[in-house]
Amino acid sequence: MISFTKDQKYIVTGASSGIGEGIALLLNELGATVIAMGRNEERLHDLKSKAHDPEAMFLEVKDLSKDIGTLPDYVKELREKYGKFSGMAYSAGVTAVAPVQVIDYEYAKRIFEINYFAPIMMTKGLLDRRNNVGKGASFVYLSSLDALVSTRGQTLYAGSKAALSATIKGMAREVAFRGIRMNSLLPSLIKTPMTTSAESEKYGAKEVVDEQHPFGWGRVEDVANFAVFLLSNKATFLSGQKYIVDSGGML
Amino acid sequence: MTRDEFLAEMQEVLQTDAELTADTVLADLDEWDSLSIMATMAFLDKHFGIKMKLADFRVLSTLGDIMDKAGL
Numbered sequence: 001m002i003s004f005t006k007d008q009k010y011i012v013t014g015a016s017s018g019i020g021e022g023i024a025l026l027l028n029e030l031g032a033t034v035i036a037m038g039r040n041e042e043r044l045h046d047l048k049s050k051a052h053d054p055e056a057m058f059l060e061v062k063d064l065s066k067d068i069g070t071l072p073d074y075v076k077e078l079r080e081k082y083g084k085f086s087g088m089a090y091s092a093g094v095t096a097v098a099p100v101q102v103i104d105y106e107y108a109k110r111i112f113e114i115n116y117f118a119p120i121m122m123t124k125g126l127l128d129r130r131n132n133v134g135k136g137a138s139f140v141y142l143s144s145l146d147a148l149v150s151t152r153g154q155t156l157y158a159g160s161k162a163a164l165s166a167t168i169k170g171m172a173r174e175v176a177f178r179g180i181r182m183n184s185l186l187p188s189l190i191k192t193p194m195t196t197s198a199e200s201e202k203y204g205a206k207e208v209v210d211e212q213h214p215f216g217w218g219r220v221e222d223v224a225n226f227a228v229f230l231l232s233n234k235a236t237f238l239s240g241q242k243y244i245v246d247s248g249g250m251l
Numbered sequence: 252m253t254r255d256e257f258l259a260e261m262q263e264v265l266q267t268d269a270e271l272t273a274d275t276v277l278a279d280l281d282e283w284d285s286l287s288i289m290a291t292m293a294f295l296d297k298h299f300g301i302k303m304k305l306a307d308f309r310v311l312s313t314l315g316d317i318m319d320k321a322g323l
Contacts, residue, residue: 128266129266129267129282130266130267130268174286177284177286
Protein backbone atom coordinates (compact mmCIF):
# COMPACT_ATOMS: atom_id res chain seq x y z
CA MET A 1 0.00 0.00 0.00
CA ILE A 2 1.20 3.48 -0.74
CA SER A 3 1.93 5.45 2.40
CA PHE A 4 3.94 8.43 3.50
CA THR A 5 5.27 9.75 6.78
CA LYS A 6 4.78 13.19 8.29
CA ASP A 7 8.41 14.10 7.75
CA GLN A 8 7.91 13.70 3.99
CA LYS A 9 6.94 17.20 2.93
CA TYR A 10 5.60 17.92 -0.54
CA ILE A 11 4.77 21.19 -2.19
CA VAL A 12 1.59 20.97 -4.25
CA THR A 13 0.96 23.92 -6.54
CA GLY A 14 -2.41 24.80 -8.02
CA ALA A 15 -3.82 23.24 -4.86
CA SER A 16 -6.87 25.43 -4.58
CA SER A 17 -8.74 23.60 -7.33
CA GLY A 18 -8.81 20.78 -9.83
CA ILE A 19 -5.99 18.26 -10.07
CA GLY A 20 -3.74 20.08 -7.60
CA GLU A 21 -6.47 19.94 -4.98
CA GLY A 22 -6.97 16.24 -5.62
CA ILE A 23 -3.25 15.50 -5.24
CA ALA A 24 -2.99 17.59 -2.06
CA LEU A 25 -5.92 15.79 -0.41
CA LEU A 26 -4.73 12.31 -1.38
CA LEU A 27 -1.13 12.90 -0.28
CA ASN A 28 -2.38 14.22 3.03
CA GLU A 29 -4.73 11.27 3.47
CA LEU A 30 -1.85 8.85 2.90
CA GLY A 31 0.22 10.44 5.67
CA ALA A 32 2.44 13.06 4.00
CA THR A 33 2.82 16.66 5.06
CA VAL A 34 1.50 18.92 2.31
CA ILE A 35 2.36 22.52 1.64
CA ALA A 36 -0.63 23.50 -0.46
CA MET A 37 0.03 26.47 -2.68
CA GLY A 38 -2.55 28.53 -4.51
CA ARG A 39 -3.62 32.06 -5.31
CA ASN A 40 -6.99 31.98 -3.59
CA GLU A 41 -6.80 32.04 0.20
CA GLU A 42 -10.46 31.23 0.72
CA ARG A 43 -10.29 28.15 -1.48
CA LEU A 44 -7.12 27.01 0.27
CA HIS A 45 -8.99 27.17 3.58
CA ASP A 46 -11.74 25.06 2.03
CA LEU A 47 -9.06 22.56 1.07
CA LYS A 48 -7.76 22.43 4.63
CA SER A 49 -11.27 21.87 5.97
CA LYS A 50 -11.61 18.88 3.61
CA ALA A 51 -8.22 17.42 4.60
CA HIS A 52 -8.02 14.06 6.35
CA ASP A 53 -5.29 15.47 8.60
CA PRO A 54 -5.59 19.28 8.67
CA GLU A 55 -2.58 19.50 11.02
CA ALA A 56 -0.39 18.24 8.18
CA MET A 57 -1.92 20.52 5.53
CA PHE A 58 -0.09 23.85 5.42
CA LEU A 59 -1.33 26.68 3.24
CA GLU A 60 0.75 29.10 1.21
CA VAL A 61 -1.05 31.86 -0.65
CA LYS A 62 1.16 32.54 -3.65
CA ASP A 63 0.77 33.71 -7.22
CA LEU A 64 3.50 31.79 -9.02
CA SER A 65 3.00 33.82 -12.19
CA LYS A 66 4.47 36.93 -10.54
CA ASP A 67 8.17 37.64 -9.91
CA ILE A 68 9.10 34.33 -11.50
CA GLY A 69 12.82 35.11 -11.33
CA THR A 70 12.67 35.22 -7.53
CA LEU A 71 11.00 31.83 -7.11
CA PRO A 72 14.25 30.05 -6.14
CA ASP A 73 14.60 32.51 -3.24
CA TYR A 74 10.98 31.90 -2.32
CA VAL A 75 11.70 28.16 -2.17
CA LYS A 76 14.62 28.86 0.14
CA GLU A 77 12.31 30.78 2.49
CA LEU A 78 9.87 27.85 2.45
CA ARG A 79 12.68 25.44 3.30
CA GLU A 80 13.69 27.63 6.25
CA LYS A 81 10.07 27.53 7.39
CA TYR A 82 9.26 23.84 6.81
CA GLY A 83 12.57 21.99 6.44
CA LYS A 84 13.85 20.03 3.44
CA PHE A 85 11.29 18.87 0.90
CA SER A 86 10.69 15.36 -0.42
CA GLY A 87 9.33 16.69 -3.67
CA MET A 88 6.65 18.60 -5.47
CA ALA A 89 3.54 18.05 -7.55
CA TYR A 90 3.29 20.97 -9.95
CA SER A 91 -0.25 21.50 -11.13
CA ALA A 92 -0.58 25.25 -11.54
CA GLY A 93 -1.20 26.41 -15.09
CA VAL A 94 -3.51 28.12 -17.51
CA THR A 95 -5.33 26.94 -20.56
CA ALA A 96 -4.95 29.11 -23.61
CA VAL A 97 -7.41 28.97 -26.46
CA ALA A 98 -5.76 30.86 -29.29
CA PRO A 99 -6.01 29.69 -32.90
CA VAL A 100 -3.09 30.89 -34.99
CA GLN A 101 -4.82 33.97 -36.40
CA VAL A 102 -5.25 35.46 -32.92
CA ILE A 103 -1.84 34.58 -31.48
CA ASP A 104 -0.34 37.67 -29.96
CA TYR A 105 3.31 37.78 -28.93
CA GLU A 106 2.76 39.25 -25.48
CA TYR A 107 -0.03 36.78 -24.76
CA ALA A 108 2.14 33.92 -25.99
CA LYS A 109 4.97 34.93 -23.70
CA ARG A 110 2.60 35.13 -20.76
CA ILE A 111 1.38 31.57 -21.38
CA PHE A 112 4.97 30.36 -21.35
CA GLU A 113 5.74 32.34 -18.20
CA ILE A 114 2.92 30.65 -16.32
CA ASN A 115 3.06 27.13 -17.79
CA TYR A 116 6.80 26.84 -18.34
CA PHE A 117 9.08 29.36 -16.64
CA ALA A 118 7.26 29.35 -13.29
CA PRO A 119 7.52 25.57 -12.78
CA ILE A 120 11.12 25.60 -14.02
CA MET A 121 12.16 28.30 -11.54
CA MET A 122 10.31 26.59 -8.66
CA THR A 123 12.14 23.42 -9.64
CA LYS A 124 15.50 25.18 -9.73
CA GLY A 125 14.87 26.18 -6.12
CA LEU A 126 13.77 22.74 -5.04
CA LEU A 127 16.58 20.85 -6.76
CA ASP A 128 19.10 22.91 -4.80
CA ARG A 129 20.81 20.34 -2.59
CA ARG A 130 20.15 22.52 0.44
CA ASN A 131 16.39 22.46 -0.10
CA ASN A 132 15.52 18.81 -0.73
CA VAL A 133 16.13 15.51 1.03
CA GLY A 134 18.14 14.04 -1.84
CA LYS A 135 17.67 10.31 -2.29
CA GLY A 136 13.99 9.39 -2.49
CA ALA A 137 12.78 12.84 -3.49
CA SER A 138 10.28 12.81 -6.35
CA PHE A 139 8.74 15.45 -8.60
CA VAL A 140 5.62 15.23 -10.75
CA TYR A 141 4.50 17.79 -13.33
CA LEU A 142 1.16 18.22 -14.98
CA SER A 143 1.94 18.48 -18.66
CA SER A 144 -0.82 17.66 -21.13
CA LEU A 145 -1.72 15.22 -23.84
CA ASP A 146 -1.74 18.33 -26.03
CA ALA A 147 2.05 18.10 -25.89
CA LEU A 148 1.73 15.06 -28.16
CA VAL A 149 -1.64 15.24 -29.85
CA SER A 150 -2.91 18.44 -31.38
CA THR A 151 -6.17 20.12 -30.55
CA ARG A 152 -7.49 23.09 -32.47
CA GLY A 153 -6.85 26.34 -30.64
CA GLN A 154 -4.45 24.82 -28.12
CA THR A 155 -1.19 25.53 -29.94
CA LEU A 156 0.44 27.79 -27.34
CA TYR A 157 -0.80 25.64 -24.49
CA ALA A 158 0.59 22.57 -26.27
CA GLY A 159 3.94 24.27 -26.82
CA SER A 160 4.27 25.36 -23.22
CA LYS A 161 3.37 21.90 -21.89
CA ALA A 162 5.66 20.09 -24.36
CA ALA A 163 8.49 22.41 -23.34
CA LEU A 164 7.80 21.68 -19.69
CA SER A 165 7.91 17.90 -20.00
CA ALA A 166 11.01 18.08 -22.22
CA THR A 167 12.90 20.21 -19.72
CA ILE A 168 11.81 18.04 -16.79
CA LYS A 169 13.09 14.98 -18.63
CA GLY A 170 16.44 16.72 -19.06
CA MET A 171 16.59 17.73 -15.42
CA ALA A 172 15.70 14.16 -14.43
CA ARG A 173 18.95 13.10 -16.08
CA GLU A 174 20.90 15.77 -14.23
CA VAL A 175 19.69 14.70 -10.79
CA ALA A 176 19.31 10.94 -11.22
CA PHE A 177 22.67 10.27 -9.59
CA ARG A 178 21.39 12.01 -6.46
CA GLY A 179 18.48 9.55 -6.21
CA ILE A 180 15.90 12.14 -7.25
CA ARG A 181 13.13 11.16 -9.67
CA MET A 182 11.16 13.44 -11.99
CA ASN A 183 8.23 12.59 -14.23
CA SER A 184 5.46 14.30 -16.18
CA LEU A 185 1.84 13.31 -16.62
CA LEU A 186 0.10 13.99 -19.92
CA PRO A 187 -3.64 13.83 -19.25
CA SER A 188 -6.35 14.24 -21.82
CA LEU A 189 -9.43 16.21 -20.78
CA ILE A 190 -10.00 16.00 -17.05
CA LYS A 191 -13.12 17.53 -15.62
CA THR A 192 -11.82 20.55 -13.72
CA PRO A 193 -12.81 24.21 -13.44
CA MET A 194 -10.09 24.99 -16.01
CA THR A 195 -11.32 22.62 -18.72
CA THR A 196 -15.02 23.23 -18.18
CA SER A 197 -14.68 26.98 -18.53
CA ALA A 198 -17.02 28.60 -21.00
CA GLU A 199 -14.08 29.36 -23.26
CA SER A 200 -13.01 25.71 -23.48
CA GLU A 201 -16.60 24.62 -24.12
CA LYS A 202 -16.84 27.02 -27.00
CA TYR A 203 -13.99 25.30 -28.82
CA GLY A 204 -15.62 21.93 -28.79
CA ALA A 205 -14.28 20.21 -25.69
CA LYS A 206 -17.47 18.19 -25.34
CA GLU A 207 -17.32 16.93 -28.90
CA VAL A 208 -13.71 15.86 -28.43
CA VAL A 209 -14.54 13.94 -25.28
CA ASP A 210 -17.38 11.99 -26.85
CA GLU A 211 -15.40 11.03 -29.94
CA GLN A 212 -12.01 10.23 -28.53
CA HIS A 213 -12.45 9.17 -24.92
CA PRO A 214 -14.12 5.76 -24.59
CA PHE A 215 -14.07 6.04 -20.80
CA GLY A 216 -15.41 9.58 -20.81
CA TRP A 217 -14.06 12.65 -19.12
CA GLY A 218 -11.12 11.92 -16.89
CA ARG A 219 -11.74 12.51 -13.23
CA VAL A 220 -9.38 14.37 -10.95
CA GLU A 221 -8.76 11.11 -9.05
CA ASP A 222 -7.56 9.42 -12.24
CA VAL A 223 -4.62 11.81 -12.36
CA ALA A 224 -4.13 12.28 -8.61
CA ASN A 225 -3.77 8.52 -8.03
CA PHE A 226 -1.01 8.31 -10.64
CA ALA A 227 0.74 11.45 -9.39
CA VAL A 228 0.80 10.25 -5.79
CA PHE A 229 2.07 6.84 -6.87
CA LEU A 230 4.95 8.54 -8.71
CA LEU A 231 5.80 10.59 -5.61
CA SER A 232 5.81 7.47 -3.43
CA ASN A 233 8.53 4.95 -2.72
CA LYS A 234 6.56 2.41 -4.78
CA ALA A 235 7.77 4.16 -7.93
CA THR A 236 11.52 4.07 -7.34
CA PHE A 237 12.04 2.49 -10.78
CA LEU A 238 10.48 5.38 -12.66
CA SER A 239 12.08 8.63 -13.76
CA GLY A 240 12.33 10.87 -16.81
CA GLN A 241 9.06 9.67 -18.32
CA LYS A 242 6.02 11.31 -19.82
CA TYR A 243 3.00 9.25 -18.89
CA ILE A 244 -0.16 9.46 -20.97
CA VAL A 245 -3.37 9.44 -18.93
CA ASP A 246 -6.06 9.49 -21.57
CA SER A 247 -9.20 7.45 -20.97
CA GLY A 248 -8.22 4.99 -23.69
CA GLY A 249 -8.08 7.80 -26.21
CA MET A 250 -5.53 6.06 -28.41
CA LEU A 251 -7.31 2.72 -28.72
CA MET B 252 33.51 41.00 -9.29
CA THR B 253 35.70 40.80 -6.19
CA ARG B 254 37.14 37.57 -4.82
CA ASP B 255 34.61 37.68 -1.95
CA GLU B 256 31.75 38.16 -4.40
CA PHE B 257 33.09 35.28 -6.44
CA LEU B 258 33.06 33.01 -3.39
CA ALA B 259 29.49 34.06 -2.58
CA GLU B 260 28.43 33.26 -6.15
CA MET B 261 30.17 29.88 -6.00
CA GLN B 262 28.16 29.08 -2.88
CA GLU B 263 25.07 29.17 -5.14
CA VAL B 264 26.69 27.46 -8.12
CA LEU B 265 27.79 24.54 -5.94
CA GLN B 266 24.66 24.68 -3.75
CA THR B 267 26.71 24.05 -0.67
CA ASP B 268 26.51 25.09 2.97
CA ALA B 269 30.24 24.47 3.39
CA GLU B 270 32.29 27.59 4.11
CA LEU B 271 34.17 28.46 0.95
CA THR B 272 37.56 30.18 0.88
CA ALA B 273 40.29 30.59 -1.70
CA ASP B 274 42.01 27.62 -0.07
CA THR B 275 39.03 25.29 -0.36
CA VAL B 276 40.17 22.18 -2.20
CA LEU B 277 37.60 21.35 -4.86
CA ALA B 278 38.01 17.60 -4.53
CA ASP B 279 37.21 17.86 -0.81
CA LEU B 280 33.72 19.18 -1.51
CA ASP B 281 30.95 16.55 -1.65
CA GLU B 282 29.22 18.77 -4.17
CA TRP B 283 32.16 18.83 -6.61
CA ASP B 284 30.88 16.38 -9.21
CA SER B 285 30.65 16.43 -13.00
CA LEU B 286 27.45 18.47 -13.00
CA SER B 287 28.96 21.03 -10.62
CA ILE B 288 31.97 21.31 -12.90
CA MET B 289 29.60 21.90 -15.80
CA ALA B 290 27.78 24.56 -13.74
CA THR B 291 31.11 26.21 -12.92
CA MET B 292 32.05 26.20 -16.62
CA ALA B 293 28.75 27.92 -17.47
CA PHE B 294 29.28 30.41 -14.65
CA LEU B 295 32.80 31.33 -15.84
CA ASP B 296 31.58 31.70 -19.39
CA LYS B 297 28.64 33.90 -18.41
CA HIS B 298 30.51 36.24 -16.08
CA PHE B 299 34.05 36.24 -17.44
CA GLY B 300 33.72 35.07 -21.02
CA ILE B 301 36.10 32.22 -20.23
CA LYS B 302 35.41 29.03 -22.14
CA MET B 303 36.90 26.10 -20.29
CA LYS B 304 37.03 22.42 -21.09
CA LEU B 305 36.47 19.62 -18.63
CA ALA B 306 40.15 18.70 -18.82
CA ASP B 307 41.15 22.24 -17.77
CA PHE B 308 39.80 21.51 -14.30
CA ARG B 309 42.31 18.70 -13.76
CA VAL B 310 45.03 21.25 -13.12
CA LEU B 311 42.88 23.41 -10.83
CA SER B 312 43.02 22.30 -7.24
CA THR B 313 41.40 25.07 -5.19
CA LEU B 314 38.76 27.76 -5.58
CA GLY B 315 41.67 30.20 -5.52
CA ASP B 316 43.02 28.54 -8.65
CA ILE B 317 39.69 29.15 -10.39
CA MET B 318 39.73 32.79 -9.28
CA ASP B 319 43.23 33.16 -10.68
CA LYS B 320 41.97 31.72 -13.97
CA ALA B 321 39.16 34.29 -13.93
CA GLY B 322 41.71 37.05 -13.40
CA LEU B 323 40.47 38.00 -9.93
